[in-house]
Amino acid sequence: MSCGSKSGAGCASGKGCGCAGGQTVDAARRDFLHGAAASAVTLLAAGVTLYSFGPAPAAARAPGERASSSVRYGLLIDAAKCGDGCNECVTACQTENGWRDSGHPQTDAQWIRKLTVKNPKNGATFSLPMMCQHCTDAPCVDVCPTGASFRRADGIVLVDKHTCIGCRYCMMACPYKARSFVHEPLTDQKAHAPRGKGTVESCTLCVHRVDAGRIPACVEACNDTGGGAMLFGDLNDPNSEIAKRIATYRTTRIRADLGCDPGVYYRNI
Amino acid sequence: MAKIAYQKLHTHRPHYWGVIALNAVILAAGLGAAYYMEHRGHIVTGMNNQVVWGMPHVFAVFLIVAASGALNIASVSSVFNRAEYKPYARLSGVLAIALLIGGLAVLVLDLGRPDRLIVAMTTYNFKSIFAWNIFLYVGFLVIVAAYLFVMMDSYASRSNLAAKAVGGLAFGWRLVLTTGTGSIFGWLVAREAYDAAIMAPLFIAASLLYGTAFTVLALMLMGQAMRQRLMSDEMAGRLRGLMAIFALAVLYVTAVHHLTKLYASERHGIERFLLLDGGIYTVLFWVGQILIGGILPLAILAAPRLGHGRTAIGVAAGLFLIGGLAQMYVIIIGGQAFPLILFPGMQVTSSFFDGQVATYRASLPEILLGLSGLSIAVLVIGFAVKLLPFLPQPAR
């Protein structure tokens, strides 16, 4: 099988990289490919699923090393592989970060949610996970009065809950409704995901896992038990699988018109 | 020019203390509500992850907007050299400070972490219009206090120059301040209802109207408590004219705002929601803001004979303020209730209420907190006029 040699570049710099047999690319998607190089990648893509790229696409930094601005973490989500009733990414995020249903749907936090999108004209539907899009020019970061809402050097948008005063202006500004406000007192939070009443929170791209060289829980779950629709990686590294795919396929970013440069790319929406 | 005399609130009807006591009770209830909200979390309010700003913000923004407008009379007197407004300038200044303190208190007490106010005062993100507003509000308090000083201090007030300079600064500052308040909404690019430069002039027009209406009511209620006529017939006529012009300005800017949005197909959803089928928001817009807060008081003021009476002017001022609250409710809550558009032209559903109009019902604690902002303003004025001569002498 050609997988090993073709994906060699993607496995550079010590990144784990596996190769599993699996799904084929359907004909329609080939339409988006172009150029001679693309046809070579088509062979590669035909042989792999997203979860084939090993347990650690993020190069683990030493614990004392700062997050680097040469890296830009992001996601690529293939809506064609995202099952309509599948909720694996959401459940995994809940387990990992400790947010849960408390019986108050209007006020409970949702770091990630499944959207079902339907064309009212013909009834065609697709579904996709929606979470913080980790924008370069994040409106939430711009509007935060205290700077609690910030973008880490490697592109991960976070809330520093130590300086968050709970004004919720970031929630007004976010185009994706990605943020939640903690409406009730909490106890026994996850040690790596502190959350507390009166502050705003959202998807952290599992920053604690990424710092340890692991992939976000949603991506892992999607690959293990979901549709294999999610890919995590460094958008800045031209040799990373995610960057190569984005360079190859036609991808979309939601509300790209706002010019915020989100770090989450979608396919087939 | 004859020296203008001012007075403190010396003798008054006993009901003055009744009003003070009532507002003290409301303030206590509001503080209790704030403590309850902080202790139990915002779950005890009607606010949720869809409507993140609720009733406290309606009151807070209303009061802050009114505060800058309350300075009108003072500005007209010292910046535009209209001596006939001078007797009312001090009250106008103290009213501006009182309303701003009331609004800010509500805003701060609604924070998720009000205990971290010190963080908000010491850690800034200067790209945030919200952070700028903190400076604008604090600056406004300082400048208006200085303005009052140069108007009232026996040495500083000997020449009009100082009052004119500080008054000019205050006038410029209040325009910037209201531009900032309007831009809190106007700069929200992601929301269909906001994202418009016209929010700033809309808020400025609204501030002129609310502030003048508050000044009229303050003069009339104080006068009533003192059994004196604080407002001359001539002044009543001028204030009547000012209110009518400002109300027309609000209606005009509101019309331009909606017409502009109506012209763009992509905004038809939000406009249909606000103007046609948005339930409470549609009712509050047409009946609350346009009818009760616009057309009706304008009709009263325009009525021959009736419109010139003090009662009519007072009633109109009250209606403008009710309409103002309705306007703030529609802008703040209605603007959030309409869902974000992630996929134009598509129907989106999720467990997080995507694609749905949000539900919001204000709870008692947040209403009490909002009302207490108004009470703070009343209490500040109530005590200020007893301490220092802010009030004009009775009109001839």
Next chain:
Amino acid sequence: MARAVGKWVAASAFALLAGLVAPALDGAYAGDAPWLPKPARGQGDKCVADTDWMRRNHMTALLQQRDLTVHDGIRTMRFSLKGCIACHAVKGADEQPVTAESPKHFCRTCHDYAAVRVDCFECHASRPEAGAGAAALPARAATPEAETLARYVRSLKP
């Protein structure tokens, strides 16, 4: 003139008093006074820094580590709150680590005494996750980064 003399007398009296009291206080730090709080010992033989130093500077170290972790992704364990919580867990009657709700909690023993409010547990778990415990702590050996951090913290005001 008389006022200046008075100042002198007051200053001398204060110095004398301070000299008398200070040694007594020093002794108190050793924990021999019955009314002083006795925080539970952590697991292992010694803390990540001298106990004396930790008493005075743990808040600075924690704040510094907190900003480094949240903003820069530095995840050294030496001064991490997670590490303190794991190592200093105090077991309650049910053999489970107590939360900050309990006055027996490590942080509370001193903070209650000093009447200093701890804000950490509004968001952070105040006990190790079930099954995690101190075993999850990495070896104590300080990494070079932690050493740098410690040097920085020491260089701050005492």
